[in-house]
Amino acid sequence: MKAKVRLYVDHPLGAGQSVPLTREQAHYLFGVMRLAVGDPVALFNGREGEWLTTVAEAGKRGGMLDCVEQSAPLMLPPDLWLLFAPIKKARTDFIVEKAVEMGAARILPVQTDFTNSERIRQDRLQAHAVEAAEQCGGTFVPEVADLSKLDRLLADWPEGRQLMFCDEAEAGAALTLAGAAPGPWAILIGPEGGFSEVERKRLSGLPFARAVSLGPRILRADTAAVAALTLWQVALGDWR
Helix, strand or coil, X not given: CCCCCEEECXXXXXXXXXXXXXXXXXXXXXXXXXXXXXXXXXXXXXXXXXXXXXXXXXXXXXXXXEEEEEEECCCCCCCEEEEECCCCHHHHHHHHHHHHHHCCCEEEEEECCCCCCCCCCHHHHHHHHHHHHHHHCCCCCCEECCCEEHHHHHHCCCCCCEEEEECHHHCCCCCCCXXXXXXXXXXXXXXXXXXXXXXXXXXXXXXXXXXXXXXXXXXXXXXXXXXXXXXXXXXXXXXX
């Protein structure tokens, strides 16, 4: 029995567990996907892996699924944060989706001196993270934090976490992750206008920050996020 639908739920999963559905989930499963009683559904909650369930009750406004067996264990990503300055709506959505697919453990939108957007819809971006995990087979959903000022985030930086600072001024220089130690890390991607000189000077002086180049060309912010995640995963993450 193989499920053709994967769904994230905020409910405990385990042997013998019944999972109630919200009205929106019931509409999707029974109205859109046309599932019926007895059909299989794969569920995950970000804590207990993926579970194969079957439809026990199907209604227009709700329903119930019964857990049968665990179909995949919880797979946690490396302890990697992605910090990025929000850009246009669709491209910000793209960054969040790709960060989930590529194994970020936490996603933090930051406001820099040249950030175009002064606010975000945190709930909408979190929903995009959930959808990305549903579609790519993930069993973990990273938190998408609300927008924070970069200077405040750096002032409260956690001890022991290193920062890969992707600086467009380094374009063309050799990648400098060689010799870097594994452990908690974060990647910082700047806004479309780049970092200000004040920000660049501060970041360059931080003992936990390491400026890196993403190659000979200056990349768009969404492309830079994917490139940086790829380079870090190959050098220090779980792609090695």
